[in-house]
Amino acid sequence: MTTHLALLRGINVSGHNMIKMEVLKSALEAVGFQNVQTYIQSGNVFVDTEKENAAAVGFKIKQEIFKAFGHEVPVVVIGKTDLEACFKNNPFLKEANLDIKKLYVAFISTTLRSDSLNDLKMSQVKPDEASIDSSRIYIKYDVGAGKTRFDQKYIEKKLSVTATIRNWNTVTQLLKMYEER
Structure with a gap:
């Protein structure tokens, strides 16, 4: 199984x-x-x-x-390894004084190209920040998820993919649940 x-x-x-x-x-x-x-x-x-x-x-x-x-x-x-990679590869976790409530992950339906960050045209959504790793986009919102243009629709339009976004607390809980199964 x-x-x-x-x-x-x-x-x-x-x-x-x-x-x-x-x-x-x-x-x-x-x-x-x-x-x-x-x-x-x-x-x-x-x-x-x-x-x-x-x-x-x-x-x-x-x-x-x-x-x-x-x-x-x-x-x-x-899979579980994808969630584990979130914790290992999220560059924003290394920042001092990080507000976890502004940290999100967009899970993408396919593997992204290494230059996909250019396609996102991040200058249009500044001061929000993003980093790409395989089939994930790590997001750090400046104000919050409810007050940004950089949402799942924006990502899907710019990259022609299916995306779904989860906040960092949910990602943390989902990994814990995976480990308990």
Whole structure:
């Protein structure tokens, strides 16, 4: 069995794409996923399956959400090593007096090119900062996530990818949950 973490984008936000986590859990168990565990209402779902391919798992989850709830929900599936890499490679964690509440990670559907940071045109979203590592973008917001243009829609438009963003506290909790499984 392989454990995957599915990050669902855009559910239970401002009354849109409403899905109760218990109902989602039941729907995923009904199609063969095991040990389904959710974290908060924003769409973080652990599943165990014989399938090792993350993209195939994400596609199956996306299909089931559409079938069961009628919502077209982008899904990014990551593994434990990806979360561990967040802690190892996040350059902002080395800063003194860092406000963790302004730290986020955008998980991307594909591996990014090393020059993808240029494509983001960060000068348009200054003073927010970003750093790219494989299929993650580390973000440090100047004011906060609610007051920036540098959001998932901006990232998706500039890089032609699927992205979903989690705050640092959520990333920390998800790694802890992975380790407890």
